[in-house]
Amino acid sequence: MAAFNLEGFRQALRTRVMGRRCYYVPVVPSTNTTAHVLGCQGEPEGTIVCADAQTAGRGQAGRVWISPPERNVYASILLRPPITPAQAPLISLLTAVALVDTLRQARVACGIKWPNDVLIQGRKVAGILTEMETQGEDVLFVVVGIGINVNMAQAELDHDLGPIAPTATSLQVTLGRAIAREALLASLLWDLERWYDIFRTEGSPPLCQAWEARSLMRGRRILARTPAGRVEGTAEGIDQAGHLLVRTVGGSLLILTSAEVRLLE
Numbered sequence: 001m002a003a004f005n006l007e008g009f010r011q012a013l014r015t016r017v018m019g020r021r022c023y024y025v026p027v028v029p030s031t032n033t034t035a036h037v038l039g040c041q042g043e044p045e046g047t048i049v050c051a052d053a054q055t056a057g058r059g060q061a062g063r064v065w066i067s068p069p070e071r072n073v074y075a076s077i078l079l080r081p082p083i084t085p086a087q088a089p090l091i092s093l094l095t096a097v098a099l100v101d102t103l104r105q106a107r108v109a110c111g112i113k114w115p116n117d118v119l120i121q122g123r124k125v126a127g128i129l130t131e132m133e134t135q136g137e138d139v140l141f142v143v144v145g146i147g148i149n150v151n152m153a154q155a156e157l158d159h160d161l162g163p164i165a166p167t168a169t170s171l172q173v174t175l176g177r178a179i180a181r182e183a184l185l186a187s188l189l190w191d192l193e194r195w196y197d198i199f200r201t202e203g204s205p206p207l208c209q210a211w212e213a214r215s216l217m218r219g220r221r222i223l224a225r226t227p228a229g230r231v232e233g234t235a236e237g238i239d240q241a242g243h244l245l246v247r248t249v250g251g252s253l254l255i256l257t258s259a260e261v262r263l264l265e
Contacts, residue, residue: 001070001151004052005182012186017046018077018193019186027053027069032131032145035076039133039141043078046193050075050185068160072170073148073181077192080141081200085134088142089242089257092116092130093211094199095144098191099126100214105187108174111216114235114244114261119216122263123169125149146188151178204240212237216263222246224259231256232264 006024013019021044028034028051035049053069081091096116103110103118103125110120118126129145149170152160161168171179199207212218217235224231224246233248244256 003070004050008180009050009182009186012183014186014190015046015193018189018196019046019048021047023047023049025049025051027051027055029055030145031074031076032129032143035078035143035145036131036133039078039143045078045080045141047078048075048189049078068152068156071149071151071156073146073150073185073188075185076143076145077189078141078143079196081139081196083139084137085132085139086241087204088130088132088139089115090199090204090207091142091144092128093238093242094195094207095128095130095146095192097207097210097214098195099128099146099148099188101191101195102184102188103171106171106175106179106184108171112211112214113263114215114217114238115242120169120174124167125169125171125174144192148184150181150184204242208238208240208242211242217244217261221264223262223264224256225261226256226259231259 003026004024031049031051031054038047051074054074079091092115096112096118099118100110100112108120110118110125113119116128117124126146126148130142132142133140149168151172152170154173157168157170218237220235222233222235231246231248231254233246236245236247238244239255246254246256248254
């Protein structure tokens with residue numbers, strides 16, 4: 001494996017804003033943490049932090065994101081969207097849409113499990129963690145953290161991920177070849193910028209429609225663990241705020257704003 005080629009990444013970049021200001025750190029506790037500090041220091045929108053390894057990578061619900069060196073994409077993007085805190089989950093959905101578009105262009109058959117896990121044949125290949133800084137009802141900035149399992153062989157997944165290895169995969173395992181991380185990240189930032197522009201000019205309707213078109217959820221039986229307890233039912237899509245709509249076994253329609261979801265079939 002080789003270290004991330006910053007110059008190669010810059011040559012591959014096609015965006016106007018995203019990634020034009022890039023902080024590359026070989027090893028960092030968490031790219032999200034570093035990007036948050038930069039956000040507080042006034043760094044502009046589109047600034048990214050990328051690393052070859054994380055020593056304290058974070059996933060959803062406080063989980064650890066395993067981050068072995070020189071294999072995967074670990075990046076965080078600083079955004080300053082004109083939204084309220086209640087709209088922040090839409091940024092997470094937007095990122096998942098962009099990531100699916102990027103991977104499908106690389107001929108990877110994938111889709112989204114709510115809210116933003118990207119799966120290949122039921123196995124997770126990428127995760128997204130969004131964190132925001134607010135002041136009252138104003139969002140000062142949002143940090144979008146993205147982890148993609150890129151060049152991990154199956155043996156490495158089994159060794160590094162242990163008990164959760166059967167639920168994960170990588171692009172190398174899927175495609176049977178290594179992927180250039182620099183070109184992959186540059187393509188992702190192009191798709192992210194495109195969808196971010198659409199969201200800023202047209203709001204949530206086209207974003208939610210795009211998410212539905214890439215979703216693995218509609219009509220599937222799910223089990224959701226929420227702060228209020230467990231919910232079992234059938235996923236019926238999302239509303240315009242990005243919340244999951246679930247038809248329970250009893251026929252009630254529930255709107256889930258936060259939950260850990262598992263597909264049952």
